[in-house]
Amino acid sequence: MQLRFTKMHGTGNDFVVIDATRARFAPTPALLHRLTDRRFGVGCDQVLVVEAPSVPDVDFDYRIFNADGSEVGQCGNGSRCLARFVADQGLSDKPRLRVRTRTSILELQRRDDGQVTVDMGAPRFEPRDIPFKAAERRARYALDMDGQRIEFGAVSMGNPHLVMEVADVDTAPVGTLGPKLEPHPDFPERVNVGFLQIVSRDRVRLRVFERGAGETLACGSGACAAVAVGQLWGRLDPRVIVQVRGGELIIESKGEGEPVLMTGPAQTVFTGELEWNE
Numbered sequence: 097m098q099l100r101f102t103k104m105h106g107t108g109n110d111f112v113v114i115d116a117t118r119a120r121f122a123p124t125p126a127l128l129h130r131l132t133d134r135r136f137g138v139g140c141d142q143v144l145v146v147e148a149p150s151v152p153d154v155d156f157d158y159r160i161f162n163a164d165g166s167e168v169g170q171c172g173n174g175s176r177c178l179a180r181f182v183a184d185q186g187l188s189d190k191p192r193l194r195v196r197t198r199t200s201i202l203e204l205q206r207r208d209d210g211q212v213t214v215d216m217g218a219p220r221f222e223p224r225d226i227p228f229k230a231a232e233r234r235a236r237y238a239l240d241m242d243g244q245r246i247e248f249g250a251v252s253m254g255n256p257h258l259v260m261e262v263a264d265v266d267t268a269p270v271g272t273l274g275p276k277l278e279p280h281p282d283f284p285e286r287v288n289v290g291f292l293q294i295v296s297r298d299r300v301r302l303r304v305f306e307r308g309a310g311e312t313l314a315c316g317s318g319a320c321a322a323v324a325v326g327q328l329w330g331r332l333d334p335r336v337i338v339q340v341r342g343g344e345l346i347i348e349s350k351g352e353g354e355p356v357l358m359t360g361p362a363q364t365v366f367t368g369e370l371e372w373n374e
């Protein structure tokens with residue numbers, strides 16, 4: 097069987113996108129591995145699957161699989177790519193779309209300049225919503241990791257995020273602390289780990305060790321989470337430029353309870369077909 101796919105990226109966070117509205121797609125662990133593996137397969141941080149809507153009032157269902165095969169409910173950079181993908185594939189010509197993930201309804205808007213804005217919904221700070229094992233909601237939490245005290249904020253953007261402030265992202269311990277914090281038992285569904293450098297009230301730098309994918313060049317939900325936490329701490333303005341390793345994202349939010357809007361690019365890299373016989 098020939099499986100058609102499109103390779104895309106959003107600020108360097110890369111995806112294999114599959115149209116499952118016109119052809120059957122069964123996301124078995126073996127097939128997902130083939131699509132995500134950078135040496136023996138196509139290679140990507142996440143596989144994105146577009147399906148026909150399963151409920152009224154949405155345009156598409158949107159499934160997200162991390163490189164380790166886990167299915168999750170949010171992918172911000174992927175949402176921008178999805179908006180471009182459905183337009184390029186002739187699946188929809190609507191400039192505004194509503195899509196449904198496992199955890200969220202997202203609103204996507206293609207802009208005239210080629211950028212895409214995603215309404216990522218409001219951040220959720222209640223520990224049970226993240227989920228995070230804490231006795232009560234707080235702006236800052238602390239835990240001990242190998243004798244080192246780690247202070248952080250925690251939030252759900254439809255997926256769980258831990259955000260810790262660092263002096264300089266270039267020297268932050270992303271590759272050592274990230275893999276230790278991601279499976280921390282206080283986060284029963286694991287967690288995306290963000291390292292946030294606050295440059296000014298409207299500019300930050302960010303690196304994210306993603307759950308199920310390792311460090312990526314950008315994490316859209318991580319950018320929203322970092323700004324939401326920075327705003328909760330009273331350190332950031334309503335509009336913030338987030339510099340990630342693969343580019344820049346604009347994150348806007350009027351404050352708690354209000355939606356977070358993320359604007360950034362979405363690019364197609366190539367299309368292809370994979371021979372698959374299982």
Ligand SMILES: N[C@@H](CCC[C@H](N)C(=O)O)C(=O)O
Pocket residue numbers: 109141142162168169170171172173174255256288306307308309312314315316317318
């Ligand atoms: N890269 C994504 C997030 C993908 C899912 C994440 N790794 C998780 O497990 O929650 C983004 O741009 O938001």
